[in-house]
Amino acid sequence: MNTLNTDIAIIGGGLVGASLALALRPLIEKTGCKVSLFESQPPQADGALPATQPSFDARASALSWGTRLIYEQLGLWQPLSPQTYPITHIHVSERQRLGTTHLSAADQQTEALGYVVTNQWMGQTLWCALRQDSRVDIQAPAQIEQIQWADPQQAILKGQVAGQPVQVSARLVVLVDGGRSGLKQQLGIADQVYDYQQNALVTNLRSTCSAQGWAYERFVPQGAMALLPLQDTQRGLVWTGPSEQMQRLAQLDDEAFLHACQQSFGSRSGQFLQVGRRDLYPLKKVIAQEQVRRNLVLLGNAAHYLHPVAGQGYNLAIRGVMSLADWLLSQAQQQGCDFHPGELASLQAWLDTRLADQQAVIGASHHLIDGFSRPGPLLSRIRGLGLLGLNNLPRVKNLLAKKAMGV
Numbered sequence: 208m209n210t211l212n213t214d215i216a217i218i219g220g221g222l223v224g225a226s227l228a229l230a231l232r233p234l235i236e237k238t239g240c241k242v243s244l245f246e247s248q249p250p251q252a253d254g255a256l257p258a259t260q261p262s263f264d265a266r267a268s269a270l271s272w273g274t275r276l277i278y279e280q281l282g283l284w285q286p287l288s289p290q291t292y293p294i295t296h297i298h299v300s301e302r303q304r305l306g307t308t309h310l311s312a313a314d315q316q317t318e319a320l321g322y323v324v325t326n327q328w329m330g331q332t333l334w335c336a337l338r339q340d341s342r343v344d345i346q347a348p349a350q351i352e353q354i355q356w357a358d359p360q361q362a363i364l365k366g367q368v369a370g371q372p373v374q375v376s377a378r379l380v381v382l383v384d385g386g387r388s389g390l391k392q393q394l395g396i397a398d399q400v401y402d403y404q405q406n407a408l409v410t411n412l413r414s415t416c417s418a419q420g421w422a423y424e425r426f427v428p429q430g431a432m433a434l435l436p437l438q439d440t441q442r443g444l445v446w447t448g449p450s451e452q453m454q455r456l457a458q459l460d461d462e463a464f465l466h467a468c469q470q471s472f473g474s475r476s477g478q479f480l481q482v483g484r485r486d487l488y489p490l491k492k493v494i495a496q497e498q499v500r501r502n503l504v505l506l507g508n509a510a511h512y513l514h515p516v517a518g519q520g521y522n523l524a525i526r527g528v529m530s531l532a533d534w535l536l537s538q539a540q541q542q543g544c545d546f547h548p549g550e551l552a553s554l555q556a557w558l559d560t561r562l563a564d565q566q567a568v569i570g571a572s573h574h575l576i577d578g579f580s581r582p583g584p585l586l587s588r589i590r591g592l593g594l595l596g597l598n599n600l601p602r603v604k605n606l607l608a609k610k611a612m613g614v
Contacts (some may be wrong), residue, residue: 208372213243213344215535215548216364216377218351219384220246222268222326223507223524225333227381228343229281230532235342238539238546242342243375245349245368250334266409266486267435267443268329269294269422269518270322277529283336290328292436293319295420302427302471312420319420321518323435323443349373354380354390354503360547362502379502379549381531386493386508396505401492401573405430406453407515408446410485411437412468416477418442427471433518434476442476444468445515447490457485490514492573499558502549504531511565513572523568527561534560 215231217224228244235242270278270291278284297310297320312320337343351366364375382388418436425432430448437443446453446468456467465479472479493512498505507524534557539546547553 208374209368211243211346211368211373211375212241213375213377214240215242215379215381216351216362216375217242217244217381217383218364218390219382219507219509220244220248220334220345220347221383221385221507222329222333222521223528224381224383225330225337226281226525227383227506227528227532229283229333229336229340230528231535232281232340232342234532234536234539237536240539240548241344243344243346243377244337245351245364245366245375246345246347247350249348250338250345267323267325267411267437268521269435270324271519271522272317272319272321274522274525275319275322277525280529283332286336287324287329287332291322291324292418292438293420294321294323294422294436295319297422297424298475299424300426302425302473320422323422323437351375351390354394356502359501361549377502377549378547379504381504381506382509383505383507384509386512388505388509391495391505391509394500394503396500397496399494399496403490403492403514404450405447405490405514406450407488407490408444408448408453408457408485409488410444411483412442412444412465412479413440413481414442414477414479416440418476421476423472423475425472432468432472433515434472435518440477446471447515450489453487457487492569494569499551499554501551501554504554506531511569513569519568519572523565526564530561531557 217228220228224244224246228242231240231242234240275284278287293312295312295318299308299310310320312318337345346368348370349366349368351364353365355363355365357363361376361378362380364373364377364380366373366375382390384390412434417440418438420436422436423432423434425434427448429452430446432447433445435443435445446456456464459467461482464482464485468482469479491512492514493508495505495510498510506527508520510527511520511523513520513523534553535548538548538553
């Protein structure tokens with residue numbers, strides 16, 4: 208059996224894991240700390256992971272302005288930006304109600320409220336940056352099958368790298384292997400789960416009108432439709448609703464689906480002409496009851512997964528990534544030779560700094576979808592008045608825009 212010693216082992220090389228590895232480069236440079244990234248998919252010849260990597264699917268992600276600032280700090284925004292599409296306006300409405308709210312980048316004196324980027328492009332960009340930087344030790348294809356604690360100072364990982372058995376000693380393990388993490392289950396870390404009994408239908412559309420930076424959040428009976436700007440007349444659609452309804456929509460032929468989409472969304476974005484492949488994803492709110500243990504941290508979907516109605520899940524994860532990287536660097540600078548990245552008291556203190564942000568974003572997303580999915584004419588009128596009222600309360604609307612921007 209091959210053996211490997213590392214300081215920080217990142218389990219999972221998807222979007223969050225790759226971002227963490229890149230965010231830890233200052234720690235590596237200033238302390239000599241060794242960071243190893245374990246990913247189950249073998250990289251392609253150009254250094255990128257194949258499209259079969261689960262988080263590099265056909266979906267697009269909405270990056271907040273705050274996430275752009277983080278990627279700028281990491282030197283990643285310039286290579287990422289050629290295929291990012293700015294969101295300059297956000298229009299929020301409810302079907303068959305007059306109340307609407309409009310947020311604009313001009314009101315915030317920025318060029319954009321956020322950006323839309325396909326997960327495939329983002330994954331390719333992150334992995335090309337990793338392959339061009341020798342500071343991160345990449346182990347792929349790798350499958351970590353077991354985590355044990357031999358002593359309080361380190362964890363022992365067992366699995367395979369390139370088909371050969373391996374045992375890894377690590378002072379800190381970061382689990383970023385997704386919401387269905389088998390290692391998390393093996394460690395007995397329970398989840399708090401709220402099942403919305405909904406699916407998200409994700410696809411791309413082409414319409415008669417150019418997107419021109421407009422994003423729409425439209426609440427419809429029992430669900431919501433988010434329409435995101437892509438290139439020219441293309442849009443990314445995330446349509447959430449009861450599972451059976453979404454399954455029926457996914458099975459319609461293209462013409463019938465476009466008609467159903469037009470009926471629910473309306474004509475604000477022109478006439479829908481073409482639809483791409485439709486994928487369904489079950490929707491749950493999932494929060495790990497333990498996000499840190501001695502020598503262990505959970506990040507990304509392994510730590511928390513939320514309803515996509517506000518498009519904030521990935522942005523919340525990236526703020527966690529940058530916060531952890533900054534925290535470890537500051538601890539290393541303060542403690543010098545005594546620095547241990549997996550020390551429980553330090554990890555718990557870091558988590559305490561993150562809980563307010565997590566609870567605010569997860570709570571807002573949950574209450575938003577819950578509030579707009581409740582039937583009844585009185586509630587619907589109240590929601591409409593609320594949306595209208597926001598336009599007459601500039602301070603409240605400005606606060607809402609800041610939250611959406613992640614700043």
